[in-house]
Amino acid sequence: GRKEIKAEDGKNGRGQFLDGRDGEDLIIKIPTGTRITNLGTGYVQEMLHPGQRILAAGGGKGGRGNFKFRSPTNTSPKEFEEGLPGDVVPYQLELRLIADIGLVGMPNAGKSSLLNELTRAHSRVANYAFTTLEPHLGAYFGVILADIPGLIEGASEGRGLGVKFLKHIERTRTLFHLISAESEDPVADYRVIRKELEKYNPELMEKEEHVFLSKCDAVEPKVLKTKLLALEKAGIRAEPISIIDPETMETVKKTINTIKKELTSA
Missing domain, CATH: 2.70.210.12 (GTP1/OBG domain)
Structure with missing residues (x-):
């Protein structure tokens, strides 16, 4: 007002x-x-x-x-x-939030769960779309992460939670793009988000991006392999992760530590 x-x-x-x-x-x-x-x-x-x-x-x-x-x-x-x-x-x-890493992806991609696991930020989490109704911030050893609420096709034109949250991505240095392993078409999900980012601000496409196939514990190994292969064929290199698998979480932490070194040396 x-x-x-x-x-x-x-x-x-x-x-x-x-x-x-x-x-x-x-x-x-x-x-x-x-x-x-x-x-x-x-x-x-x-x-x-x-x-x-x-x-x-x-x-x-x-x-x-x-x-x-x-x-x-x-x-x-x-x-x-x-x-x-x-x-x-x-x-x-x-x-407009200022964060080192912005977590983006479709609703239900596991962004809030990843933020909670890394930072104990305690975002509200449940297994349905649009659980996160506002951006949440968390810190992992001095690196600030922002959980940007789930985007959908048409977000740049105001659909779903819309353009209200896209503005926060502009101030992030790096994007962590999460795609759910439970998705019927992970390649399509990836492209929807990238398209919305580009329509909102083409400069967002120049940001450093790390892609993770989340919730990989929720599907059979054979299905996981098929989805990773589909992403690879589309030119999308994705790391499979699960918040209950310490080994894959270590991959995420190493990526954040590399970003932290770049931030401190800049």
Whole structure:
């Protein structure tokens, strides 16, 4: 909803040679990752660093005191100047999460379960679509992971949970793309997500991506092999993983550790 935030006006000028003081600053604290749009001009600024400050609107200037109105014929003027109001500027604030790794995939791909296993973030999990209704963040030894709610075909046009969550992917450095081994067509699932990312912002296609075939414990080894082969034939290299298999989870952790080294050396 709309909210009006008002700083102090400049004070009136006074006698005894005193100008009115300027209005006090009003400092508003907002989360890192907030996108700030001036609705009057369309100018966009982003708060990307802790402690970063921007001037949202000029404050009220104090009025001139009586001394400023002195003249040879009026050595003790009674006039003074009223303080001025500050600028009035409409803004829209939109939070976009900043994370090192964004978990993407169709609903039910196992993103929340993977985040919970790695970070103990305790996202709400159940075996039906759209369980995650908002992005969740977790940290794995200093690496921030964001569970982006399940996307579907048409998400870039607002279908399902839609474009509301695609914006958060823009700020991630790397994508972990999860495809469920239980999917009837893992290649199609992969392409749907990639297509939606591209339609929303083609620059997302340039992000580093790691593909994982999740829930591999839920299907027979023969079925798993068939699905991995289908992905490979489509040019998609996917690592099979299961959160209850320590060996495959080690693969995920090694990938994250490699990303962490790249982050610390950057």
